[in-house]
Amino acid sequence: MRIPHSIVAALLFAPLTLAASLHAVIAAPLHDAHVAVAPTNSAPPRALFNGTDLSGWVNVNTAPSTFTVSKDETGAPVIRCSGNPTGILRTADAYENFVLEFDWKHLSEPGNAGLFVWSDPYCAPGVPFSRSIEVQIMLTPDNIDEKGRTMYTGQGDIFSIWGSKMTPDRAHPGGWERCLPSARKTKGAGQWNHYKVTCNNGVITLAINGTEVSGCKDTTPRKGFICLESEGTEIWFKNLMLTELASATPALTADMTCDLARAGLRPMFDGLTLAGWHEGDANGSTPAGEHWSMGGNTVHFDGKGHDLWSDQSYGDFEMQVDWKWTSEHQGKMTRPFIGLDGNTVKNTDGSDKTIEVEERDSGIYLRGNSKSQVNIWTWPCGSGEVYGYRTDASMPAAVRAACAPRVHADAPVGQWNRFRIRMVGEVLNVWLNDKHVLIDATLPGVPKSGPIALQCHGCPIEFTNVMIERLDAQ
Incomplete structure (x- = not known):
């Protein structure tokens, strides 16, 4: 997850007050009634992970060991992310309107990762993250600032990063483009969580384990790649199923679409060594x-x-x-x-x-x-x-x-x-x-x-x- 560099140190070590966290988050109003309804002509669901290899995915800036195929405790195939180095794995194809459902599990707490949607095919200048909307996948305590305000949680925040734009469903106490969740539904380390992420005509909603908790609207861009983020801790992903929805009418203008023309770029370094x-x-x-x-x-x-x-x-x-x-x-x-x-x-x-x-x-x-x-x-x-x-x-x-x-x-x-x-x-x-x-x-x-x-x-x-x-x- 990302917060402005100027306040990273202060926020990471700010005192955490559980009561204040619960009051700030749970007392927030429920999700706005602007959610775009999935059209009836959506395509059949299809798997984004074939269970055997990473076909259909493109490494943007990580090592061969960062994202690998493994098996969970039941023998089911998973995408295992080591968390090192920080970076992203993206889909080979770009998507506009869709519903993405998947399961994830952090192996330890704190745990940090993310899902990026409507992403460029490369990272923003000087950082290992792309312009996109991040749907947070994190296990950390809430962060409470010196005024007692909840600034971010480990319960499914949604926020804009590195040049993307959005309007959160509920105003953030610090004025950030970040939606804090309306309910606390994330399970802890070692337990599987289910995400349902709906991205439709610039509107994004997140349901965690069956309950809708976060959302945003007025998103730019609103067509791009889907990314899994590596950020320091091990996480497993499985059952990634995508249902494409009807495209916008009229069609999106260029400023509403990520940089599709440069999707052929491939990394020359692996983020860990000088191999090659x-x-x-x-x-x-x-x-x-x-x-x-x-x-x-x-x-x-x-x-x-x-x-x-x-x-x-x-x-x-x-x-x-x-x-x-x-x-x-x-x-x-x-x-x-x-x-x-x-x-x-x-x-x-x-x-x-x-x-x-x-x-x-x-x-x-x-x-x-x-x-x-x-x-x-x-x-x-x-x-x-x-x-x-x-x-x-x-x-x-x-x-x-x-x-x-x-x-x-x-x-x-x-x-x-x-x-x-x-x-x-x-x-x-x-x-x-x-x-x-x-x-x-x-x-x-x-x-x-x-x-x-x-x-x-x-x-x-x-x-x-x-x-x-x-x-x-x-």
Whole structure:
């Protein structure tokens, strides 16, 4: 479950008062009478889990050991989630209106997990969770703030996360987009609970063990993927049955739908190790050393050592990379302004226009080639520049100009940035924080295929949500 970062510490350790919790939750009014009625032309129920393997599911950012197929105490098949690392497993297909029923069991208390509905196929920038509505699956005491208000429970809260929107059935005491339950029906550790989650035309309701307890309306988006969440503790899922309902009329607009176009993205890291990567050069095989490490689903680099290369090669692809500078830098240095023509900007006296910056430098090598590097740095032109082509005097002026960022789109130091990199043939497009910074930049002579590297250039940096989709038949 998720709460604003600024109050995490205070809420986690706030005094818990059971009487106040019961009064705040149970005294709440019953569910609003706006629930959308399931249409009569719904499809027959079908299983989302075949009991044998995870066909029909896509790993977004976890390890092979995170979600596995096992058996419960009766021998029935279950999806076992280890809780490590934090992340999500999503359905291969996106759904609009549906009823999802399933059973779940935490093996210990406290227990933390969740069901995400109407989710994007990838995580929000810098975090291991997607834009979606979370239907909480948690076993914890209620959290009571210093004013005696119940802020969250372990009884089936529903809330928006990472850019989704909703209106809770009952106003939250803190003004959050979070519905607290009207009844306490969740069984404890080692016991099976049954969830019935109805998602229909922007309205969501949750029934726990036969009693409706939570809901919301006015949800955005309202078509997307269904996700099971891993968040620190072991949980089992079984009997996942989905009944699709009729689609909205008129059809949903684009802003009401998740990003279906990028559902082909797949993780390049497993969230626990650096498996699939090596340190050194493009053709090497040296395992990553002490300078590159994985922790909290994030790749940490201390600024020393060598480049980190993917073991696999890629031709045409689209890649997503989140990156963030730490507080460390390489000292203050004088760096030039770069114009849209790719050349250094001049002062009126003909001298170079420069500025002093805290030097930070890294990048992403494409197709095994340092010349086709998408720069990550603190130069005034911003990240996304391709230095090897922009500064190559043998290249046509148009090529050099296209390798200079169209706009400075970097977030401040210490905040996450998101690259979207698309390489097709010799043409490179780069988006940074949703700004199109390189537009149809041609890289003459770039290799047709090769591995990808996270560059060592002497400065600490962090990476997460590194995903890729192949666009060729390789």
